[in-house]
């Protein structure tokens with residue numbers, strides 16, 4: 001049946017990962033993937049998660065289907081407080097609906113399916129240029145159209161806020177717009193709170209519906225409230241959105257596939273309408289949500305000792321990323337580079353857009369065994385205090401010769 005279907009394109013990240021794994025040079029460095037690692041470049045499981053798992057195991061719980069398809073009331077309540085904050089107008093009955101999801105990507109996928117069927121306006125979603133490449137893949141796979149607005153200025157290696165606002169101003173009314181809440185992937189540049197206020201006003205004027213991808217809350221500053229400012233500002237302006245939350249990064253639960261979806265609503269009637277349409281969508285996609293990840297999240301949220309440990313660990317993870325960013329700039333100077341690399345420290349989160357050309361990136365992998373995406377995105381978690389001097393030296397070489 002499938003012998004003649006077109007061959008698909010190789011995913012750029014997995015292609016680079018293959019090349020990295022096949023490279024036998026001991027100096028090799030993987031700067032292509034956004035997974036937090038220890039400074040020894042080892043996978044990191046949070047202590048609060050390890051402790052939560054021990055508690056869960058000691059409870060001898062069953063493994064039956066989880067009948068609360070949207071998540072338990074405790075899971076939902078803590079998700080709402082964590083994201084919207086306890087004082088948000090929408091954090092009360094009738095003003096939201098919260099649903100457990102298969103992490104951030106599963107949330108985006110379910111939201112896209114829902115919007116593809118039920119969004120009453122133009123089924124076109126505007127996104128930043130560039131954005132995480134999987135956004136277009138998910139949205140288009142679920143039947144939505146995609147389009148782009150300006151976001152990044154390659155000349156100055158900074159946020160092109162004027163260009164972004166000009167483009168948003170031209171978006172036809174009753175369309176959709178996708179925002180990344182914090183630690184923008186791939187550029188590492190976010191609007192300031194003042195700029196989010198301007199964005200919110202424009203989005204409101206254009207009557208746009210927003211999808212907010214919240215994959216890195218806590219990772220930018222180490223303070224999950226501060227990192228939630230973008231969509232809390234949108235909510236204050238009464239911009240309606242569907243929030244797609246992930247615990248992959250903030251709790252290091254990458255492989256557990258746990259996250260949530262929050263729709264802002266105006267009435268209990270609207271909640272019921274969304275809920276009753278979401279149930280068949282869930283059943284069509286995966287029938288019942290997974291238990292283990294939800295139990296971990298619930299335990300960490302509801303156990304004060306674990307919540308405290310979690311807070312400290314998020315600060316530690318964000319701090320480690322900030323530290324290697326600074327070390328990289330310092331080492332580039334020490335290597336003799338005259339370029340301005342300050343953007344590494346003004347950007348935040350897991351990624352940096354470097355402005356390096358595909359040729360320079362090819363040299364980095366071929367000559368120096370350093371692997372990053374051809375678009376110029378450098379994944380900060382691959383940097384450690386041990387390899388940062390080497391990476392800096394090689395970056396200087398490819399940008400000066």
Ligand code: PMP
Nearest residue numbers: 103104105132185213215246248
């Ligand atoms: N959104 C963005 C911007 C991401 O970078 C990622 C992960 N790389 C995700 C969503 C989804 O991650 P997950 O499905 O693991 O939550």
